[in-house]
Amino acid sequence: MLKAINRIEGLLRYHHSKLYRCSLLLSSSCALVSTNSSTSTLPSATTSSLKQSEPCIGFYNLDFSNQYIRPFSTTTINHNPRDDLEIFLPKISVVGVGGGGGNAINHMIEKNLGGVNFYACNTDHQDLIKSLSKNRIQLGAKLTKGHGAGANPEKGRLAAEESKQEIIDNFKDTDLLFLAAGMGGGTGTGSSPIIAKTIKESKKDIIIVAVVTIPFKFEGKRKHLIAQQGLEELRKYVDTLVVISNENLLGNTNRDTPLDQAFLFADDILHNGVRSIANIINVPGIINLDYSDISSILIGRKGLSRIGFGEASGQDRAYKAVYDAMNNPLIENDNEKFTGLLVNISGGSDISLKEINRVTVYLQENSDPDVQIFVGHCVDESLLGSMRISVLFVH
Structure with a gap:
């Protein structure tokens, strides 16, 4: 303390x-x-x-x-x-489930994201030991013998059921949890809903935000069906669900972009979302939001949400950054009406009141009249000359 x-x-x-x-x-x-x-x-x-x-x-x-x-x-x-x-400093944790989720948290650790605790959960022991996270949970060690779920969501589900107590013990002190996973395989699809359900039942007031990916079309209809079934099950137990379409990566990269580099675009969405909320809570600024503000906009929403991100410098940087944040091509949207926006504005001490006004006016003009807008500002002198904006759109 x-x-x-x-x-x-x-x-x-x-x-x-x-x-x-x-x-x-x-x-x-x-x-x-x-x-x-x-x-x-x-x-x-x-x-x-x-x-x-x-x-x-x-x-x-x-x-x-x-x-x-x-x-x-x-x-x-x-x-x-x-x-x-x-x-009150809420404990923020990020758990990566399966191979895709594990890659996502490795990306955040490599970017030195602070103020959060990282956990890796996997049925595949070989993949788990490659994690950069110090906190690792072997799911279903007796069931899978460390050999993974074999692209079978039911096996992933049973593996998480076997490891319930370990899951409870690891997240009993967490207040805000981000869950990252890839849908369409065995562990991410099958284990994620059980992990979310177990944590939610053991700690009623925890906020769980899931950020997941869905497969490319070329991966086949069966994998897409498995992914959709996993999404519907996961949605029951999380407060906010953000879905990133791998297919949309094709329109956001050129034909020569290596596959691993393309996936970093998706990992960056999770990284930016976690960083923006962690900064709102942990970093003082001219405009401050507290944990109760964040709770009120995130908890119990159940709908499909979005994360937008933009960064710009130079003339009219406020407009450029907020425009990019509002028009993220990687995020899936089910056309439900957004009821709230959680906005984080980061930059150096050169950010002006007029620029903050420009951002919020743009958000008003491009949102439903009834939407609630929560704005937080964080000072980051490494961004002197630039403005970074993250927006979480929630139902």
């Missing part, structure tokens, strides 16, 4: 001077607010220039009139003793 407090205080010290100057500039155009429920403390030496309980960049939705856009959260800096600081 003390380690977490020290980490957050260090981040607040770093951003304090910038945020305070920014708050003075914004005070004439923004309705500054403070909330007693969201307070952070700094040693008095770092807050000497602030009045008691002075808001540090707290503002309502700019010039937006849409009643469905949630007011941005605020942070209040005061002089309360550090002992009064209560912090």
Whole structure:
């Protein structure tokens, strides 16, 4: 707990001077607010220039009139003793199920994604030991003898059933779980629904977001049928389901792109989705969302959702980034009506209020009038000159 407090205080010290100057500039155009429920403390030496309980960049939705856009959260800096600081840092985990899921988490580990815990689950022992994750669960060791599910979803299901207790023990402290798998084979298709069901039944308040791929058309009708059956079963036990079509990779790559490079496009969608939500929770910014905001938009949705991602620099970077995020060609959409957008805007300290306004106005204009839009902002000085936007579309 003390380690977490020290980490957050260090981040607040770093951003304090910038945020305070920014708050003075914004005070004439923004309705500054403070909330007693969201307070952070700094040693008095770092807050000497602030009045008691002075808001540090707290503002309502700019010039937006849409009643469905949630007011941005605020942070209040005061002089309360550090002992009064209560912090809830949700534990975020990513589990890769089967070969495809294992490849996805290896990609994230190679990209040094922080703030999350990685787990690999597989029936194939040889594949499992290749995982870069330190947390590995051998599914159905007695049933499969470590030789995999043989493209048989029923065998994958039974393997996960055999390993239920180990699954419960590994995820008992997780608050937000991302599940990655490929549909159409044995382990990913058969084990994923059992893993999600087991975790959900053992911890009712956990949020489970599944990001899965479906096969190419050339892989045959039978594999597609197996994949669809797996999707329908998995959908019963997760809060949000994102489906990536391998077929759509063909339109997003040129004819000379190696197959392993093409699959990285799909892995990047999961990576960007996990990173954006982890950053919203763990990294302070001008606009903050807390875990309850994320819970309210993700939990119990059941519908087919999408993840969009865009990054741009230079002139009109805000429009270019949000346009790309709203038009991702790899995501399957069942044409259901989206009811909420969870938006993460990341960039250096050069991101302006006008640019954030441009992003949210574009989202309003290109969404249903009743949609709720939750916006979070994270400061990442490595992105100075660029703007990165991730959007999770939920039903």
